[in-house]
Amino acid sequence: MVEPIGGASTGALVPPDDYFDVIKHICKKYDILLILDEVMTGMGRTGAMYAYEHWNIKADIIALSKGLTSGYFPVGAILTTDEIVDDMMEKGGFAHGHTLAGNPMGCAVALEVYNVIEDEGLVENSAKMGKLLIQGLNKLAKRYSIIGQVRGKGLLTAIEIVKPGTKKDIFPPEMDVNHLIADWAFKDGLILYPRRPINGLRGDHILIAPPLISDKAVIEELLELLDKTLARSMFMLG
Ligand SMILES: Cc1ncc(COP(=O)(O)O)c(C=O)c1O
Structure with a gap:
């Protein structure tokens, strides 16, 4: 399975x-x-x-x-x-x-x-908008080293969260950073899905999976809001 x-x-x-x-x-x-x-x-x-x-x-x-x-x-x-x-x-x-x-x-x-x-051609839309989204996330990863990896296909994407500048070092589990980031994003008007699947302690990442009806404007707005959240996260956690 x-x-x-x-x-x-x-x-x-x-x-x-x-x-x-x-x-x-x-x-x-x-x-x-x-x-x-x-x-x-x-x-x-x-x-x-x-x-x-x-x-x-x-x-x-x-x-x-x-x-x-x-x-x-x-x-x-x-x-x-x-x-x-x-x-x-x-x-x-x-x-x-x-x-x-x-x-x-x-x-x-x-x-x-x-x-x-x-x-409504939503499968094609998911492929097309997903490419835009992943391109945008990769651009953000270049600017914000708190992103360890950009993953995904179509409109199922995620960013891995690591200690800025380290590529792979994790934040101490007790900091629960991905929830902090998701809370800041929520205040900025963006709903993210924070996850830490390895025994609830490791593997900090944030799922980003906008609706299949998303158009270019929605993806751009999402990336702008995420940009704002990541800038704040780097300032608070960097
Ligand atoms: C990949 C995957 N499989 C199975 C399930 C379980 O589905 P259900 O809640 O319908 O039992 C989930 C639920 O989140 C899931 O994400």
């Missing part, structure tokens, strides 16, 4: 080009199903409808949620192959169930989201 691009666990970490070749090789060798968690990366978030499309891979099962209903209705789903469905049906069918599973309204919302994504 793998997230093709890390979401909240690794902060928009994009695997190296040959990563999925190795995964494919291991799955084939040991006859293991490949399950992709696209709960965060799916539905256009990374500039492709599903993030696996960035590589030459085919999953056996894909988990979806979040963007499946644009967050407006609680729906999760799995996509799978005819082969797996046939096998399951032969062995008694999908016997699991939940009180509210297969909710018609939820399914209608999810189907409509597919229509809106297609009609």
